[in-house]
Amino acid sequence: MLGKGIALAPEALAQLRSYDWPGNVRELRNVLERAAVLARAAQEPAVRRVDLGGARRDPAGGDLFAFEDGVTYRDARARVEAAFERRFVGWLLQKNGGNVAAAAREAKMDRKYLAELAKKHGVT
Numbered sequence: 522m523l524g525k526g527i528a529l530a531p532e533a534l535a536q537l538r539s540y541d542w543p544g545n546v547r548e549l550r551n552v553l554e555r556a557a558v559l560a561r562a563a564q565e566p567a568v569r570r571v572d573l574g575g576a577r578r579d580p581a582g583g584d585l586f587a588f589e590d591g592v593t594y595r596d597a598r599a600r601v602e603a604a605f606e607r608r609f610v611g612w613l614l615q616k617n618g619g620n621v622a623a624a625a626r627e628a629k630m631d632r633k634y635l636a637e638l639a640k641k642h643g644v645t
Contacts, residue, residue: 533568556568610642
C-alpha cells in the first residue's frame with residue numbers, strides 16, 4: 522500500500538522493476554509519492570502507471586544526449602543503445618506479461634537473444 526488506501530497495481534510494479542534505478546532511494550520515493558497523489562486525485566484505488574521521466578532520460582540521472590568532453594563516439598553510442606535496450610525490453614516484457622516467447626514473436630526477434638538482453642539489463 523502507498524498510504525491511505527492506495528495500492529500498487531502489478532503493471533505499475535513491473536514498470537518500476539524495468540527501470541534501472543541509479544541507486545537513489547529518494548528518486549524512487551518521489552516517483553511513488555507523485556503516483557499516489559495522482560491516484561488519489563483521480564479517486565483511483567491503485568497506481569496503475571508511474572511517470573519515470575522522458576524517453577531521453579538516462580537511468581543514471583541525466584539527459585541521454587548531453588555529451589561531455591573526452592567521451593568517444595563509441596562510448597556515447599553504447600550508453601544510448603544500452604538505455605534503449607533496457608527500456609524497450611522492459612516495455613515489451615511488461616506488455617506481454619513477462620512471456621519471453623510472446624514478446625520475442627511480437628518484436629520479430631530470437632527468443633534467446635531477448636532473454637539475454639533481459640538478463641544483461643536486469644529486466645524481469
